[in-house]
Amino acid sequence: xxxxxxxxxxxxxxxxxxxxxxxxxxxxxxxxxxxxxxxxxxxxxxxxxxxxxxxxxxxxxxxxxxxxxxxxxxxxxxxxxxxxxxxxxxxxxxxxxxxxxxxxxxxxxxxxxxxxxxxxxxxxxxxxxxxxxxxxxxxxxxxxxxxxxxxxxxxxxxxxxxxxxxxxxxxxxxxxxxxxxxxxxxxxxxxxxxxxxxxxxxxxxxxxxxxxxxxxxxxxxxxxxxxxxxxxxxxxxxxxxxxxxxxxxxxxxxxxxxxxxxxxxxxxxxxxxxxxxxxxxxxxxxxxxxxxxxxxxxxxxxxxxxxxxxxxxxxxxxxxxxxxxxxxxxxxxxxxxxxxxxxxxxxxxxxxxxxxxxxxxxxxxxxxxxxxxxxxxxxxxxxxxxxxxxxxxxxxxxxxxxxxxxxxxxxxxxxxxxxxxxxxxxxxxxxxxxxxxxxxxxxxxxxxxxxxxxxxxxxxxxxxxxxxxxxxxxxxxxxxxxxxxxxxxxxxxxxxxxxxxxxxxxxxxxxxxxxxxxxxxxxxxxxxxxxxxxxxxxxxxxxxxxxxxxxxxxxxxxxxxxxxxxxxxxxxxxxxxxxxxxxxxxxxxxxxxxxxxxxxxxxxxxxxxxxxxxxxxxxxxxxxxxxxxxxxxxxxxxxxxxxxxxxxxxxxx
Amino acid sequence: xxxxxxxxxxxxxxxxxxxxxxxxxxxxxxxxxxxxxxxxxxxxxxxxxxxxxxxxxxxxxxxxxxxxxxxxxxxxxxxxxxxxxxxxxxxxxxxxxxxxxxxxxxxxxxxxxxxxxxxxxxxxxxxxxxxxxxxxxxxxxxxxxxxxxxxxxxxxxxxxxxxxxxxxxxxxxxxxxxxxxxxxxxxxxxxxxxxxxxxxxxxxxxxxxx
Numbered sequence: 001x002x003x004x005x006x007x008x009x010x011x012x013x014x015x016x017x018x019x020x021x022x023x024x025x026x027x028x029x030x031x032x033x034x035x036x037x038x039x040x041x042x043x044x045x046x047x048x049x050x051x052x053x054x055x056x057x058x059x060x061x062x063x064x065x066x067x068x069x070x071x072x073x074x075x076x077x078x079x080x081x082x083x084x085x086x087x088x089x090x091x092x093x094x095x096x097x098x099x100x101x102x103x104x105x106x107x108x109x110x111x112x113x114x115x116x117x118x119x120x121x122x123x124x125x126x127x128x129x130x131x132x133x134x135x136x137x138x139x140x141x142x143x144x145x146x147x148x149x150x151x152x153x154x155x156x157x158x159x160x161x162x163x164x165x166x167x168x169x170x171x172x173x174x175x176x177x178x179x180x181x182x183x184x185x186x187x188x189x190x191x192x193x194x195x196x197x198x199x200x201x202x203x204x205x206x207x208x209x210x211x212x213x214x215x216x217x218x219x220x221x222x223x224x225x226x227x228x229x230x231x232x233x234x235x236x237x238x239x240x241x242x243x244x245x246x247x248x249x250x251x252x253x254x255x256x257x258x259x260x261x262x263x264x265x266x267x268x269x270x271x272x273x274x275x276x277x278x279x280x281x282x283x284x285x286x287x288x289x290x291x292x293x294x295x296x297x298x299x300x301x302x303x304x305x306x307x308x309x310x311x312x313x314x315x316x317x318x319x320x321x322x323x324x325x326x327x328x329x330x331x332x333x334x335x336x337x338x339x340x341x342x343x344x345x346x347x348x349x350x351x352x353x354x355x356x357x358x359x360x361x362x363x364x365x366x367x368x369x370x371x372x373x374x375x376x377x378x379x380x381x382x383x384x385x386x387x388x389x390x391x392x393x394x395x396x397x398x399x400x401x402x403x404x405x406x407x408x409x410x411x412x413x414x415x416x417x418x419x420x421x422x423x424x425x426x427x428x429x430x431x432x433x434x435x436x437x438x439x440x441x442x443x444x445x446x447x448x449x450x451x452x453x454x455x456x457x458x459x460x461x462x463x464x465x466x467x468x469x470x471x472x473x474x475x476x477x478x479x480x481x482x483x484x485x486x487x488x489x490x491x492x493x494x495x496x497x498x499x500x501x502x503x504x505x506x507x508x509x510x511x512x513x514x515x516x517x518x519x520x521x522x523x524x525x526x527x528x529x530x531x532x533x534x535x536x537x538x539x540x541x542x543x544x545x546x547x548x549x550x551x552x553x554x555x556x557x558x559x560x561x562x563x564x565x566x567x568x569x570x571x572x573x574x575x576x577x578x579x580x581x582x583x584x585x586x587x588x589x590x591x592x593x594x595x596x597x598x599x600x601x602x603x604x605x606x607x608x609x610x611x612x613x614x615x616x617x618x619x620x621x622x623x624x625x626x627x628x629x630x631x632x633x634x635x636x637x638x639x640x641x642x643x644x645x646x647x648x649x650x651x652x653x
Numbered sequence: 654x655x656x657x658x659x660x661x662x663x664x665x666x667x668x669x670x671x672x673x674x675x676x677x678x679x680x681x682x683x684x685x686x687x688x689x690x691x692x693x694x695x696x697x698x699x700x701x702x703x704x705x706x707x708x709x710x711x712x713x714x715x716x717x718x719x720x721x722x723x724x725x726x727x728x729x730x731x732x733x734x735x736x737x738x739x740x741x742x743x744x745x746x747x748x749x750x751x752x753x754x755x756x757x758x759x760x761x762x763x764x765x766x767x768x769x770x771x772x773x774x775x776x777x778x779x780x781x782x783x784x785x786x787x788x789x790x791x792x793x794x795x796x797x798x799x800x801x802x803x804x805x806x807x808x809x810x811x812x813x814x815x816x817x818x819x820x821x822x823x824x825x826x827x828x829x830x831x832x833x834x835x836x837x838x839x840x841x842x843x844x845x846x847x848x849x850x851x852x853x854x855x856x857x858x859x860x861x862x863x
Contacts, residue, residue, distance in 0.1 A: 169793070170793050173755065173792065173793015175764065176764060244754070480860075482839070482861075483841070484840075484841040486748060488748075488754070489749060493795065494751040494754060494755070495751050495754020495755055495764065496754070497753075497754045500758040500840045501841075502839045502861060504859055505858055505860070511858060607766070608767055608772065609761060609763070609767050610769040611855075612835060613757070613758075613759050613836070613848075614836060614839040614861060615759060615841070616761025616763055616769075617757065617762070617763045618757070618763055621757075621762075622858070622861065625836065625856065626830075626857040626858050629828050
């Protein structure tokens, strides 16, 4: 078919879509979620008040020995709980710290130690990094100096240096969901920064001087970078965003010394470019075959098929495998891309030395709803049916909690952890979801009340895993949506979406939840319902405290075993960042979070959007239209510690 | 070059003729016969009887609200009709050229700013909006004059005028637990070229009324 004929066909498709054909209202299907015991929402404690019980259960934290030579190697730093050297704390992505100077008995005494303004009014999703007494933070694309990096003395809050890259402002026009960054990486005296306009930069961690910069992508293709890089064996691993722009997703490995690209693994296309070779074994039959990244698409659509890499990378040194997920396929109109659309919405296991794939598992074949599977895959060893299993715990965007054998990619269990009607169950024999076919979108028809909505039951916001309580602490949202597809033509560097979306609160009227999940018992242990999506990350410590933030400006500490609220602090702006904990050279345990609302969910409060037009922000406006009544943008690094006398009491126990 | 009554098909064909290196409609391989790299950029030379706006005239349209010496420098231009027919065509263009992907359904804003209010930082006059589309703007607005015929851009201007036609109750805007009081009927329930005609009670993040 000639070009003009195709365009004519496309155009008539668009014209035909004009009269609205309403789908019959869709009822919520039989809920596949099992009933789970849930604690009632604990009573709210007054701001900043202490529980009456005296500090107990306080062991002395490992304190830094200044005379000892400080390690700068990431593989050593991740074992030292005085440090928080990567966004996810360690290669297993647990976000768990053994520090317990701050614990459930004294956390109520937590006070702000110092704060720092980043000068940026957009969404603050980044984790601070704490390395050898210095805290490193980075802002989003906003303010006078977009993507600026700051190094601060942990004990005093003094600014040691800052570094401002020169990203192209046009990058803002191809970043789908606010202009965020999720953080920095550190190794061997270097800080690694990614800019929104696709540069990877190495900075001397002591001086702030630039060491190298490498251009990894092209904003004119719709590529941006928002993820926090991860350094494994001397390689800075970083992928691109742009699943809404017809980008062909990739993960690149950059040599940390030279800035040279060592390998790049695409998510779609021929095996040679997806880096699938003889070591690859798909966990199910349908994931084995030649060039599936081409054959599961209509001709050439894999070139604009999404599968971007913008979430978390975990690593198992014993198996020498890295794990990460890929984004939704493009477009959101599934009828324009028949097939499984491999390897979008997929979890990959790869050899970090070569990039070669070991296995790939696609939780959402032929995704209908923008269910990226970039969420974290936490490395844990669980005793299941009296066997120790090496697993990944992956809270899926599709609302299912996947426990996966990390050597093979086979699913051990998959259970809904929020209200889900788009997927009835996951067939453990095939690994494929059982969909509610009645909800399948067709061109121009409005499908109503699909749960979870496009951001899923959980988006990028990372959960925390405590090896002590053996519970996963999951911040997530609770949203449903109306969804109407349209045909979209691909124009390079512009969106490739093809859907009108309108999100709203899920059943019960609340929009977020912070929960503790037992991956062995496969059930929710307790939960705290929140008015808005819980878009912050989670932190859990050996002090039996879990931390998270809310979009309505509360930073909260809760009992890791019961969910009881122990402390909360009112921040300047809503929280969508990642809480971290570490020690300063003064032997004090600190907890830090950057407040500053934004992100996809919070864009309505910081970007030039209209709360009265529900379909804005890819439909997220509908669910967040009252957020500007409780917060506006503005980034502050908040650093908390116990008063000195409380620290001594905790250490004396 | 001008089109009498642009349709999506002719616009799309025009778009291809005016395409240089940009990869557009990637499902179609670049084709030397239809994708002429020598094709000239769009010009503003106009046919008799149509609007006559030269590049020189458009250059005189200020973007700033400051005019030194208090001189009213705004030229009086003979604009193409900005009416409901143009707005209807503009709505179709808004979808087919992916304006909707950034500015979203009914112009509520996303990657690009909302068009559904009266706020235009590069000017709200039709000429200002035309130039913002034609030239692009540095914070992420692509320069569409490189690929779109001018008529198509004027039709977009007409549609944006409708989109921005929000009811006004006061000079500034108040946000509180009771304000705003209304929202548009969302596009998946009611689609049209004049979305502010249909409003309902503000839903505060809950399911929209049916």
